[in-house]
Amino acid sequence: MIDVLYFAWVRERIGLPKEQVETNATTVGELVEELKAREERYEAAFADLSALRVAVDQDLTDFDAPLAGVREVAFFPPMTGG
Amino acid sequence: MIDVLYFAWVRERIGLPKEQVETNATTVGELVEELKAREERYEAAFADLSALRVAVDQDLTDFDAPLAGVREVAFFPPMTGG
Amino acid sequence: MTVRVQEAPFDLGAETNAFATGRSDAGAVVTFTGIVRDLARGDLDRMVIEHYPGMTERALEKIEADARARWDLRDCLIIHRYGAMGPGDMIMMVATASPHRADAFQAAEFLMDYLKSRAPFWKKEITSDGAEWVASKAEDEDALGRW
Amino acid sequence: MTVRVQEAPFDLGAETNAFATGRSDAGAVVTFTGIVRDLARGDLDRMVIEHYPGMTERALEKIEADARARWDLRDCLIIHRYGAMGPGDMIMMVATASPHRADAFQAAEFLMDYLKSRAPFWKKEITSDGAEWVASKAEDEDALGRW
Numbered sequence: 001m002i003d004v005l006y007f008a009w010v011r012e013r014i015g016l017p018k019e020q021v022e023t024n025a026t027t028v029g030e031l032v033e034e035l036k037a038r039e040e041r042y043e044a045a046f047a048d049l050s051a052l053r054v055a056v057d058q059d060l061t062d063f064d065a066p067l068a069g070v071r072e073v074a075f076f077p078p079m080t081g082g
Numbered sequence: 083m084i085d086v087l088y089f090a091w092v093r094e095r096i097g098l099p100k101e102q103v104e105t106n107a108t109t110v111g112e113l114v115e116e117l118k119a120r121e122e123r124y125e126a127a128f129a130d131l132s133a134l135r136v137a138v139d140q141d142l143t144d145f146d147a148p149l150a151g152v153r154e155v156a157f158f159p160p161m162t163g164g
Numbered sequence: 165m166t167v168r169v170q171e172a173p174f175d176l177g178a179e180t181n182a183f184a185t186g187r188s189d190a191g192a193v194v195t196f197t198g199i200v201r202d203l204a205r206g207d208l209d210r211m212v213i214e215h216y217p218g219m220t221e222r223a224l225e226k227i228e229a230d231a232r233a234r235w236d237l238r239d240c241l242i243i244h245r246y247g248a249m250g251p252g253d254m255i256m257m258v259a260t261a262s263p264h265r266a267d268a269f270q271a272a273e274f275l276m277d278y279l280k281s282r283a284p285f286w287k288k289e290i291t292s293d294g295a296e297w298v299a300s301k302a303e304d305e306d307a308l309g310r311w
Numbered sequence: 312m313t314v315r316v317q318e319a320p321f322d323l324g325a326e327t328n329a330f331a332t333g334r335s336d337a338g339a340v341v342t343f344t345g346i347v348r349d350l351a352r353g354d355l356d357r358m359v360i361e362h363y364p365g366m367t368e369r370a371l372e373k374i375e376a377d378a379r380a381r382w383d384l385r386d387c388l389i390i391h392r393y394g395a396m397g398p399g400d401m402i403m404m405v406a407t408a409s410p411h412r413a414d415a416f417q418a419a420e421f422l423m424d425y426l427k428s429r430a431p432f433w434k435k436e437i438t439s440d441g442a443e444w445v446a447s448k449a450e451d452e453d454a455l456g457r458w
Binding site for chain 1: 198213214215216218219222223244255256276279280281282283284285286287288297298299300305
Binding site: 089091093140141142156160162163 | 432434446
């Protein structure tokens with residue numbers, strides 16, 4: 001089980017901030033494919049991966065990152081703080 | 083008559099902050115030569131012109147600056163504010 | 165070396181005085197403050213900032229440690245708010261203290277550049293027309309290239 | 312757009328708050344503060360700053376006008392003290408406000424670089440061994456080359 005978190009418009013598009021996902025995916029990219037296959041709202045949120053950023057266990061990484069031993073994956077748009 | 087002002091160690095070396103000088107000098111450089119000819123303390127203060135800065139009527143300039151119409155000349159070391 | 169992520173407003177003046185007062189070990193203190201700007205068309209009602217609790221503190225602490233490794237800093241402060249704010253409200257501040265003014269300036273710019281693009285904050289602007297997430301700027305990502 | 316040359320201390324926090332509060336026309340405020348450092352050997356008794364009344368204000372106003380001509384500044388503040396100060400005391404501050412953070416940073420650095428080498432202030436350090444005028448640094452003059 002992995003905690004999957006969504007922020008900003010990704011959260012709004014998918015309609016929830018956090019869910020637990022049972023997955024056999026070995027990379028973030030595979031997890032995204034599984035989620036997209038679920039429902040239209042996931043398909044919409046993940047349509048353009050270049051507009052998304054991903055963090056694994058609270059560190060920024062990319063969609064090739066492995067999921068072995070990972071507890072938390074988060075998807076969000078590019079940051080706009082400051 | 084020109085007001086001649088001295089600051090920082092130039093003031094200390096010459097021994098006064100300000101004096102009025104009657105001069106026929108046409109440039110700052112000529113004024114410096116006149117002052118140096120006066121007394122040892124002026125000679126000491128103006129020994130190394132590369133260590134000095136000059137302002138004419140409160141604008142930084144150089145030793146070639148003309149004195150026609152000038153009311154105030156100031157000599158001082160490089161600035162160290164901030 | 166302090167990182168604070170908070171919903172409450174902060175007092176820029178009090179924070180700056182607390183940071184700079186009596187600091188005879190560092191002759192140069194630089195601060196940057198980010199303020200909610202009104203929109204060009206003048207109708208910003210409020211800005212809401214979302215963040216990623218846990219990762220935010222972690223990201224800011226890493227950025228701060230990177231700055232300390234690169235410049236001679238005697239102290240460093242980052243405060244960033246989240247939640248709702250109105251035009252003119254202060255969003256965040258950074259402060260740096262160094263014996264050298266160039267170090268204090270560069271470290272503050274570095275903190276801001278990385279905070280903008282690497283700390284998980286997202287701004288949403290709410291106007292009479294509705295709400296819109298602020299888009300990231302290519303120039304903010306490009307700014308990282310100089311470090 | 313304010314230039315103040317004064318013997319009295321100033322309150323950095325109060326000045327910073329007055330400068331930045333409610334500034335919804337400019338999202339970025341940068342401040343620089345110069346503080347009297349203790350000497351490496353730790354025996355600075357006090358620092359005395361001499362200046363050239365009249366020319367000082369004139370030089371600072373010119374530097375400030377040059378900064379406003381080069382960057383998109385909504386406001387600008389320069390305060391510089393003269394007279395006697397002890398270690399940890401604040402000597403001076405500049406503040407800049409701009410819609411763009413790069414402008415606010417660059418203008419503040421420009422103000423500092425020119426103030427250091429073009430405004431008529433001279434520092435004297437007084438220790439138990441006597442008094443010595445601070446020598447100007449080649450790097451301060453060199454810093455002007457980048458603008």
